[in-house]
Amino acid sequence: MTKTFINIGRLIQVRESGTNILRGAMMADVPTIENAWMAVENGLISSYGSMDDFAASAATEIIDLNGRMVCPTFVDSHTHLVFAEDRDEEFVMKIKGMDYQSIAEAGGGILNSARKLQKMSLSELTERASLRLQEAIGSGTGAIEIKSGYGLSMEAEIKMLQVVNQLAQQFPIPIKATFLGAHAFPDKDKEKYMSSLIQEMLPEIYSQQLADYIDCFCEEGYYTVEQMSRILEAGEKFDLRAKVHVNQFNSIGGIEKAIEYNALTVDHLEVLSESEINLLKDSDTIPVALPGCSFFIRIPYTPGRKIIDSGLPLVIASDFNPGSAPSFNLSLANSLAAVNMGLLPEEAFNATTYNAAYALELENEVGSITEGKRANFIVAKAGKNLNSISYNFGVDWIDRVYINGELFSKPTI
Numbered sequence: 198m199t200k201t202f203i204n205i206g207r208l209i210q211v212r213e214s215g216t217n218i219l220r221g222a223m224m225a226d227v228p229t230i231e232n233a234w235m236a237v238e239n240g241l242i243s244s245y246g247s248m249d250d251f252a253a254s255a256a257t258e259i260i261d262l263n264g265r266m267v268c269p270t271f272v273d274s275h276t277h278l279v280f281a282e283d284r285d286e287e288f289v290m291k292i293k294g295m296d297y298q299s300i301a302e303a304g305g306g307i308l309n310s311a312r313k314l315q316k317m318s319l320s321e322l323t324e325r326a327s328l329r330l331q332e333a334i335g336s337g338t339g340a341i342e343i344k345s346g347y348g349l350s351m352e353a354e355i356k357m358l359q360v361v362n363q364l365a366q367q368f369p370i371p372i373k374a375t376f377l378g379a380h381a382f383p384d385k386d387k388e389k390y391m392s393s394l395i396q397e398m399l400p401e402i403y404s405q406q407l408a409d410y411i412d413c414f415c416e417e418g419y420y421t422v423e424q425m426s427r428i429l430e431a432g433e434k435f436d437l438r439a440k441v442h443v444n445q446f447n448s449i450g451g452i453e454k455a456i457e458y459n460a461l462t463v464d465h466l467e468v469l470s471e472s473e474i475n476l477l478k479d480s481d482t483i484p485v486a487l488p489g490c491s492f493f494i495r496i497p498y499t500p501g502r503k504i505i506d507s508g509l510p511l512v513i514a515s516d517f518n519p520g521s522a523p524s525f526n527l528s529l530a531n532s533l534a535a536v537n538m539g540l541l542p543e544e545a546f547n548a549t550t551y552n553a554a555y556a557l558e559l560e561n562e563v564g565s566i567t568e569g570k571r572a573n574f575i576v577a578k579a580g581k582n583l584n585s586i587s588y589n590f591g592v593d594w595i596d597r598v599y600i601n602g603e604l605f606s607k608p609t610i
């Protein structure tokens with residue numbers, strides 16, 4: 198049966214299909230229909246228009262939105278949503294003055310998460326991740342990427358990816374899985390782990406079809422450019438395109454190497470030089486900023502304003518993880534991007550919806566109000582507009598979330 202939503206005060210992010218990722222000045226525009234209607238059929242957006250031209254059909258359920266704004270759900274292209282436990286004790290260490298790297302050296306960090314995850318069963322991990330994902334959808338996320346990387350052994354990395362695949366079966370939104378075995382080294386024998394990654398884990402992941410992308414944390418003290426290169430080379434053989442962590446603390450050549458492998462995205466970029474911006478301009482690789490991480494571990498923000506002013510596209514994601522960004526809330530990411538990166542509300546919104554869909558190759562499915570895309574959308578509370586998303590930081594502006602045209606209910610815990 199068709200559902201028709203009428204008296205939509207503003208229908209936001211309405212775009213024809215077949216357009217491209219938004220770059221530079223294009224990011225400041227969010228096409229909108231004032232006083233609109235929108236019809237949904239079989240879970241997809243089937244048509245929309247101005248209320249001035251609306252004619253009700255008998256075979257449709259009418260839902261009157263009384264002037265509220267409707268916009269597409271967010272797309273979160275970078276998360277570490279599967280983990281065993283929060284790391285709030287590290288948060289307290291940070292308040293007392295320790296930085297991210299010293300916390301890792303003191304037994305915290307990625308290895309702390311790995312020790313906990315290795316001991317936890319697949320079903321317990323799935324249950325915990327499900328609760329987080331339900332909440333993330335309730336906060337407006339309608340498509341998501343989830344990485345492994347807290348396993349750091351063949352068994353635990355496979356377990357993490359199986360959890361992601363179970364979530365993809367259970368949840369009604371598109372979920373992409375990324376293999377991030379190269380998140381840290383589990384012990385001193387780095388070569389042994391490199392061989393395990395390339396010769397054991399990757400073939401097994403491929404044979405079980407557990408991942409869509411391959412990732413690597415290319416950073417001083419983690420993976421060198423040469424090690425990342427070997428990992429991306431191996432990933433290519435198993436049809437896994439790269440989405441990589443680069444330039445979080447230092448620029449060591451990761452961007453250049455990622456572009457050489459035609460990476461889909463380069464994520465973090467808190468440290469970014471003019472020459473690296475120029476390299477990105479000559480490539481199809483998409484820059485992704487993670488303002489929640491900058492906020493939480495108090496590191497510089499990715500120069501998003503500069504990226505856009507250089508004519509590049511920009512994507513923003515949550516980086517949701519227990520260490521450096523324990524929030525999946527993309528409304529907050531919009532606020533942080535506006536206040537700390539100098540993005541207009543329109544630019545931040547495009548970076549978390551329309552452009553973000555490209556960062557997961559889901560541009561034909563989600564990210565805008567377009568005929569034939571999934572009816573994954575948010576109904577705002579009364580009186581809220583596009584500016585409210587960035588402006589009302591930390592305030593819940595969302596009245597309801599629809600996924601595939603169905604009302605999504607938050608879990609009752």
Ligand SMILES: N=CN[C@@H](CCC(=O)O)C(=O)O
Nearest residue numbers: 306307414490516518520521
């Ligand atoms: N930087 C590497 N990985 C995560 C942090 C992981 C952690 O601290 O557990 C990130 O993207 O910020």
Ligand SMILES: [Zn+2]
Nearest residue numbers: 275277442516
């Ligand atoms: Zn990350």
